[in-house]
Amino acid sequence: MDYNILIGGAAGQGMDTLASAFSQVLHKRGYQIFTLQDYMSRVRGGHNYFQIRFSDEKVKSHSEVLDGIIALNQETLDLHIGRLKPDGFAFADVEVKSDDKRLITIHAKETAKEAGNVKTMSSVTLGALIKLFNMDEAFMKEIFSEKFDVELTEQNMASFKRGQEMVESRYEIGKGNPEKTMLIQANEAIALGALASGLKFYSAYPMTPSTSIMSYLTRRAKKAKMIVEQAEDELAAINMAIGASYAGVRSMTGTSGGGFSLMTEALGLAGIAEIPLVIAVIQRPGPATGLPTRTEQSDLKFVINASQGEFGRMVIAVRNPEDAFYQTARAFNMADKYQLPVILLGDQYLSDALQTIEPFDLEKISIDRHLADPKPYEEGKVYNRYELSENGISPRLIPGIVPGTAVNIDSDEHDIIGNITEAAEVRIDMVEKRARKFDLLKQELIEPDLLGEENMDILLVGWGSTYSQLSEAVDMLNEVGKNKYGALVFGDIWPLPQKKLMEKARKAKAIINVEQNYYGQLADLIRQETGIAMTASVLRFDGRPLSASEIAKKVKEV
């Protein structure tokens, strides 16, 4: 079984409560979920929806075809009924008009009023929905009481029960999987991964769709004994994160493209001063304000090239919630080891999607600070922050720890002590030192994941959040076509890992890049780094996510 339900309405109509309670019930019952969020940049009104896809097996991404629509207003029904299966259903209250046979009228408002509180009308609808899928009220009280006080919980339960009486069960959904899963958004997974890495300081300025990283950390800050500081602007946010990192604590900032534009000078500061820094850049369509609440993969070239001058930085594209957790942990270790900025590149689609995944395993991560041993310096060894070491990595001490030893960093070109210099030979030494450690980093890159057929005729390439759709798309393509399809999806993307790509590209008859942007930025990057040119492209740039079936269809067309 694999069902897909859309819950839509205007902001402020209780859709969030309904979608979140339904997702939680499914999660508690052991089903796998993928919940897509589509919302407008406004607090009231507009058209917003959730698409909840659930199954007893792994659900990787969203799907276009709907089994059900919960229309909290007329607009929702009108906009989405075209995607409803012929045997699907739609729920709506009396004010939504349609002569479509699939529409079931739920007297939510009136019933909730009768039950005691009109504000509980979404629980009437939820009761009907749960009954339709042949489930009972198990877990409901628990879910309501997490959110509401005793009285409101009772009122919601009353409305829920009345909702159950309104419809007959129609679907058989079988038993859920007894194995434990997590229900989490990628941004929460980034935040959790950062805490698991020993994050102590997070400074940021709120910006959609990155803000949920900050909000999760804020909720847990006291418990985790860490500081979350809402900075006055993104300039302060990144400079604060750099200052905290210099002082020795693991620190991080997060933003979206617009905020990252303001951070670029300080990105270079982390580069030349060799201060470890992790930055989450959660993309939305630009330029400038663009489409604030929608999705795009159009900042790849920007983050790779941001800031003046030449310095090494690492960019890891987040492909799924697992990456969001484990790669965040790796990002901290890489930043500490190579003393440079590491960017985690996500996007709105992935960051806001709520999914069930296998619980994170703390044993799979480690905290490697790569700090210099203070002992020799305590015994009188002279400390030089920018010592010209063979591999380019200089000993990093925390200031204030070793008596008599000062730790100096500088945004100017500097000598080994960290003092300003304009000497040509020192400049050459320092540029080469920084380049050596960046070359060393390239030895540790993770090659892209290969999905589908190992020996493919048609090679698809993608990066970041399209991982899940590409994974389903190659399965669809391999089921029907005579060609064999495989996909390489990049997580590590800068520096670009090339081995697997070169090997597969040589044998493939065609290479197609699949990206959420207009120009095909990964295609450009691949050509720049390897000389390999794409045969064709599948691109989407309207701010809405590509779906697996859409990719499969378009790949066949090109």
Place this chain on the structure above:
Amino acid sequence: MADIHDFKTFETAWCPGCGDFSILESLEGTLAELGLKPHEVLIVGGIGQAAKTPQYLNANGFAGLHGRALPPAAAAKIANHNLKVIINTGDGDSYGEGGNHFIHNIRRNVDMTHFVHNNQIYGLTKGQSSPTSDIGHVTDFTPDGVINQALNPILTAIALGAGFVARAFSGDKDHLKEMMKEAINYNGYALVDILQPCVSFNKVNTFAWYKKRVYKLTGDESYNPNDKIGAMTKALEWGDKIPLGIIYKEEKKSYTDHFEFLRESTLLEIPYDKKLIQSLIEEFVQ
């Protein structure tokens, strides 16, 4: 025993006669007299002539970006509040390029000391007017005289709620040192706006110009630095007479005082709690 020579080391690139020399010397003396050691002190600068101070002093140093001295300084203090964090930077860096951070770090009230080397001119970029240049000041870049109003840093800081606001003059080192000590010992954000001549580019506000106008509030029993309205009135005094000393002072909690977990140890020293992280993961699990 701490010694002024602990902090002295490096050759400078300042012009002979620059006020920065006496500020640096006063700072070295102050730190030694407070019994501090170089590893216990962090000097932060932005960009400009004054911002070169971290380069010329033997202590932990953070020479950051133009206008961005305050954010990393605040964060470094939050990360390790055992460090004495001092910002030495200029009027352009503090009040121009870094104006937004000036506003919000007063609000943030991290325990750190902000010494603004205020020469009312841009030195490093060779002679443009600064946010504190007076109206009518003629420079190569404002040949008809400055038309923008000068920012009053003392009045601004008091209005924004700063708990320690003082003015000093590089030409009176003993008084300057006294102000530096008071500011460093103050728990919270402390601003000392230090008037200094720029011998190369400011031909108006010279040593003699300042010398003729400044007078000390210290010892004046009729002046009460705890009275905010009185302090704001005093802050408006500029021109023929310029007051030096603590203009306003008020005790309050600094940023890190608000966090119970920072009472016993610094953020840096708090150990990793794997059990807690596991419990945070469990919150998502069913």
